[in-house]
Amino acid sequence: MAETSQDLHLESLTKRFGDFTAVRDLTLTVPSGSFFALLGPSGCGKTTTLRMVAGLEDPTQGRILIGEQDITRLRPYKRPVNTVFQSYALFPHLTIFENVAFGLRRRGIKDYKQKTHDMIDLVQLGPYAGRKPAQLSGGQQQRVALGRALINEPGVLLLDEPLGALDLKLRRQMQIELKRIQTEIEVTFVHVTHDQEEAMTMADTIAVMNQGVIEQMGAPDDLYENPVTTFVANFLGQSNLIMTDIIDGSGAEVVVDCQGQKIGVTSERCHAQGRKAWLGIRPEKIFASQVGESEHTDSNVLRGGRISDVSFIGVSTQYLVAMPWEQELMVFEQNTGRRPLFKNGDNVDLSWSSEHAFLLDADQDAHAGMMTPEDRE
Amino acid sequence: MSHGVPSAAPDTAAVDGATARRRGWGWLLLVPGMLYLGVFFVFPTVQLFLTSLYDPSGNYFTGYTLTWHFANYLDAIRDTWHLFVRSFIYAGITTGVCLLLGYPLAYAIAFKAGRWKNFMLVLVIAPFFTSFLLRTISWHTILADNGPVTDFLRTVHVLPHDGRLLATSVAVIAGLIYNFMPFMTLPLFASLDKVDHRLIEAAGDLYSSPFTGFRKVTLPLSLPGVVSGTLLTFIPACGDYINAEILGTPKQYMVGNRIQAAFLTEHNYPLAATLSLILMVIVVLMVIVYVRRVGTEELL
Numbered sequence: 001m002a003e004t005s006q007d008l009h010l011e012s013l014t015k016r017f018g019d020f021t022a023v024r025d026l027t028l029t030v031p032s033g034s035f036f037a038l039l040g041p042s043g044c045g046k047t048t049t050l051r052m053v054a055g056l057e058d059p060t061q062g063r064i065l066i067g068e069q070d071i072t073r074l075r076p077y078k079r080p081v082n083t084v085f086q087s088y089a090l091f092p093h094l095t096i097f098e099n100v101a102f103g104l105r106r107r108g109i110k111d112y113k114q115k116t117h118d119m120i121d122l123v124q125l126g127p128y129a130g131r132k133p134a135q136l137s138g139g140q141q142q143r144v145a146l147g148r149a150l151i152n153e154p155g156v157l158l159l160d161e162p163l164g165a166l167d168l169k170l171r172r173q174m175q176i177e178l179k180r181i182q183t184e185i186e187v188t189f190v191h192v193t194h195d196q197e198e199a200m201t202m203a204d205t206i207a208v209m210n211q212g213v214i215e216q217m218g219a220p221d222d223l224y225e226n227p228v229t230t231f232v233a234n235f236l237g238q239s240n241l242i243m244t245d246i247i248d249g250s251g252a253e254v255v256v257d258c259q260g261q262k263i264g265v266t267s268e269r270c271h272a273q274g275r276k277a278w279l280g281i282r283p284e285k286i287f288a289s290q291v292g293e294s295e296h297t298d299s300n301v302l303r304g305g306r307i308s309d310v311s312f313i314g315v316s317t318q319y320l321v322a323m324p325w326e327q328e329l330m331v332f333e334q335n336t337g338r339r340p341l342f343k344n345g346d347n348v349d350l351s352w353s354s355e356h357a358f359l360l361d362a363d364q365d366a367h368a369g370m371m372t373p374e375d376r377e
Numbered sequence: 378m379s380h381g382v383p384s385a386a387p388d389t390a391a392v393d394g395a396t397a398r399r400r401g402w403g404w405l406l407l408v409p410g411m412l413y414l415g416v417f418f419v420f421p422t423v424q425l426f427l428t429s430l431y432d433p434s435g436n437y438f439t440g441y442t443l444t445w446h447f448a449n450y451l452d453a454i455r456d457t458w459h460l461f462v463r464s465f466i467y468a469g470i471t472t473g474v475c476l477l478l479g480y481p482l483a484y485a486i487a488f489k490a491g492r493w494k495n496f497m498l499v500l501v502i503a504p505f506f507t508s509f510l511l512r513t514i515s516w517h518t519i520l521a522d523n524g525p526v527t528d529f530l531r532t533v534h535v536l537p538h539d540g541r542l543l544a545t546s547v548a549v550i551a552g553l554i555y556n557f558m559p560f561m562t563l564p565l566f567a568s569l570d571k572v573d574h575r576l577i578e579a580a581g582d583l584y585s586s587p588f589t590g591f592r593k594v595t596l597p598l599s600l601p602g603v604v605s606g607t608l609l610t611f612i613p614a615c616g617d618y619i620n621a622e623i624l625g626t627p628k629q630y631m632v633g634n635r636i637q638a639a640f641l642t643e644h645n646y647p648l649a650a651t652l653s654l655i656l657m658v659i660v661v662l663m664v665i666v667y668v669r670r671v672g673t674e675e676l677l
Contacts, residue, residue: 055582056581089576106584
């Protein structure tokens, strides 16, 4: 089964629960050996998608294939897929060794003992092999769950919010660990998470999901630098979105009227359809400067700003800048010490390089994908 | 399960001190219960033991004297050993059938009943709303010679033309099974209900068919329920006499019937006490062996 490509294909996958459509006509390909993240807020359908691949949920429509093999109707225990569950779901009555050996023994593999010891060593739990899961810490249980799935050498490893239960420091550590293991064994990882930082740290490709559909898919830096919807612009990091009118969309640079000031945006970064558009710019891409001293050309300068809030964070300073049209824009500035910090009430010009702004469809909610601190946990 | 967990805290001394102080209070909490049991369990048991050693030559009218007559035990075993054997066989069959019937029932209530779960639990407990005696008497009606069950079994030739259910071992065991079913079902349900669904999903994910998943995960995790259910069924069934009395004949009598007759009819108190204690000791020994065998301590 190693001859053909083991890419995971989802074709028009749909899942309805009664009237509610959890996943809507989802089509995507996860290349074999890649680290793929499904990122989205809770209820966006990412976990349902994962459970359909695992066989724990039957799709209403559509097909799931690994390589050439259609696994859509295969029972979970017949699929070349293993899962690291959110709650770990370790068997409490079995030792760590027995937990890790579980899959091999069910498949009747004779030399499971050596393989199990090797796997327990790989996840660095050697001294704990004889213990029960309840005697281990959260991070250790997480490793057991990983080892228990990986030992089966699955075509695809599914990870359902695998680090959600760990504290921040441990989570960072495990992110690096997971990435190391994935690179080492070259198994396809499909990772479901609501944590954008986690997704960006580990994944080669991220699919941002919202309300059952994929909003955008791509490499982490592509998604971040060139979002195509307001949801992605807000869900991955933060964005300033300003309502503009498109004046000229014919040239290599789309010219917009941004509340009375002309701004140019590279045409390949224009994702707007109608006459109006959201002008998007990331806070860390904006330079604040004293009036008349901006470093950029006229087409990328917004004048008339006034500092309304200063938060000194250490590595950076976050400014809120009140604009003449009564919108506050966020500006993050690294504390290079090149010049003194601005103070509340200072008048500033804002500017950026033309390749950093983007234009989004004006029909969309400017607050889509924004999360309260509670949502981010 | 508090033992066996290695302590990882470096300042174990401080922790131990706090635990010891808490344990001190724990003992105080035991006092009311211990007092109650002292008065209503230990004292009567001692009394029962002394009664079993009364001189058997006494009677209800002349009274009994305590002569430390240990031969009572040998006499009782010689005369009634067949009743003990029958009691344990009946109770054993009852426990086995209750387990076979109760496990699927408890499983269905725990995993498949959905919003009917509570309603089904009420149905399991509902028989307790009427008296044990009345329920057993109604089984008398159900199994009667001209009743529907006997009629049906005769029609399909499971029973011969003049065959009967009443006054047979089958009737007594059927009554026992019916009466002790909830004692099996409820602990099984409590155990199964606690089994995390995601563990069963995980077993499926790790190449277990539904049956293997049940055998390797659900069943071991429900073992505490199996142990308590079988104990709660077997122990009282051993001592039961109502079912044999109402649904059987003296040929189906169990130890309980003999104790009841010795105590209430014959006023042979030494015999009643002797039989009670023998039954108690045998049951306790069986329970110890059983629990050791299954090893419930290792189960969560």
